[in-house]
Amino acid sequence: MGRPGPKVGKTKRDGYCSNANAERGLLREVLDMDIVYKTGDPGAEMRWVVLAFQHDIVLFYGIILVGWPRAVVFQNPSKMRLTVVRQLLSRFEQGRLYFRRATPGEIFAAQESMYNAAPCVRFALPTVRNCRSNLNQHWHRPTIDSTKFPPRFVRNGPKSARGVDTDVESDAGDAE
Numbered sequence: 001m002g003r004p005g006p007k008v009g010k011t012k013r014d015g016y017c018s019n020a021n022a023e024r025g026l027l028r029e030v031l032d033m034d035i036v037y038k039t040g041d042p043g044a045e046m047r048w049v050v051l052a053f054q055h056d057i058v059l060f061y062g063i064i065l066v067g068w069p070r071a072v073v074f075q076n077p078s079k080m081r082l083t084v085v086r087q088l089l090s091r092f093e094q095g096r097l098y099f100r101r102a103t104p105g106e107i108f109a110a111q112e113s114m115y116n117a118a119p120c121v122r123f124a125l126p127t128v129r130n131c132r133s134n135l136n137q138h139w140h141r142p143t144i145d146s147t148k149f150p151p152r153f154v155r156n157g158p159k160s161a162r163g164v165d166t167d168v169e170s171d172a173g174d175a176e
Contacts, residue, residue, distance in 0.1 A: 023085050024077040030092055031065075031099075038063050038099045048076040051126050054117035058102060058110045067097035068119035075124055 016022035028046065035044045039061045047053040053074075058064055068074060069091070072084050080088075091097035102110070110117035114126075 020082045020085075023082065023089065024080070027077050027085050027089055027092075030089070034092075034099050035061070035063070038101070048074070049126065050074065050114050050118050050123045053119075054110055054114045058117040059107065062102050062107060063099045064102045064106060064110075064117075065097070065099055065119035067091055070120055070122070072120065073122045073124070074118055074120050 016025060031046045032044070035046060035057070036042055041061070044061065047056045053065075069087065072080075072088070077085055088097060106116070115121075
């Protein structure tokens, strides 16, 4: 007995450099197709980071992923071993890995914690950045139109204070 919904078929691209990458692409495609089938949104795509999965899949569309094996880490298929990808594909073909509508209680629990939204217990924790995201990155200055983007003014002189202290102001008044 097969599962309802889209059939597992060929990938969109024929030119994968290896069979392993083709199978990873197939896993991505069948899960994307199942999300599109369940939601009716042709632009819906699977999210492989837990916070994005919680926000973009569970809370936005109101569906949850059922049947993810407990021993398999929820992560991007490009980081998975080929045996794990094949296991997930076989579970999908057998109808044991699928998306379904979430109950109001499951959506409420998913709003409370990403652990409730994740399809399994094991996943990579999101990284916390304690600095700016563009630290040590320089913006490229386009040189297409020099009148629009004049050359950068180089500031080599000494730095002065942004404001004038009242003590310095009163000292300057006494000297006159």
